[in-house]
Amino acid sequence: MEPEVAIWREYLKKRGMRKTPEREAIVKEVLSFGEHFDVDSLWLRLKKKSGVSKASIYRTIPLLIDVGLITEVYLENGHMHYEYVYGREHHCHLRCTNCKKTIEFSDDRLTAIEHELGAKHGFVTNGLKVEILGLCPKCNRLK
Amino acid sequence: MEPEVAIWREYLKKRGMRKTPEREAIVKEVLSFGEHFDVDSLWLRLKKKSGVSKASIYRTIPLLIDVGLITEVYLENGHMHYEYVYGREHHCHLRCTNCKKTIEFSDDRLTAIEHELGAKHGFVTNGLKVEILGLCPKCNRLK
DNA sequence: ATCATTGCAAAAGCTTTGCATAAGA
């Protein structure tokens, strides 16, 4: 079993929460998604198989964030997106403001900056999100 | 007159858009705000004076973003916030996930990373947003 | 006189919630 699933089940058990087929299906789907997702795309995938309701997805997502498996991603789309983050240090995006194409990257200098700034202001830091906006080669050519 | 106001009027004129009392009031209020704001807080401030409707605020904000006076800020509050950015190079936040206290900072290394990554992927970059999340000294003590 | 802009209220879209039913532990 993936360690993520074990962590998840442990999280539930510790709080007297139940291991239900719906929660299992959601976690499994999130793990297999391997990219950004939103509630609707997750629901569409799940519908084909197990028929989990959107309400359950909305109720499960805060738990997945709390346990550290996913994080919120703010795209310029009017609704929330999420990404799988367990075991990844930070989550940076280079995004085209025109076609929304997104390239993920990471850079050790960012981790250094995170820790430096945290120390300077007395924060215990817990993650770094970076978005670089611009036009991708294709959209730049067209404008 | 502030250069921002001149830029704004120029922007409108160029597109055959009109200089209305409502738009003037909105820009003036945004310039005087000097901090993060959202539609509701802007509307409350404006209501006392000129009575601009929320619809007009919602219709004006994309223009202010387009002209480069403000940018969207994603807080974990379920609705959009904005900040004044004209003449500022980039906009980085160190934010407490508990009490939402936010410290702004900037770091030249980030600009370097922006340009490097843009060049690497052929993007024409146009801005960088950084959020470092964590617990501020006060909230960290309480937990 | 035109035609962009406004305000209002309705609509839209995402997310949350109340409640009766189902089902883990």
Add this chain to the structure above:
DNA sequence: TCTTATGCAAAGCTTTTGCAATGAT
């Protein structure tokens, strides 16, 4: 058995939009 979790539908919020009236140029 005792609660927690689910699904559905309704409610809640923010944001967008249609339309008649207003007003800038």
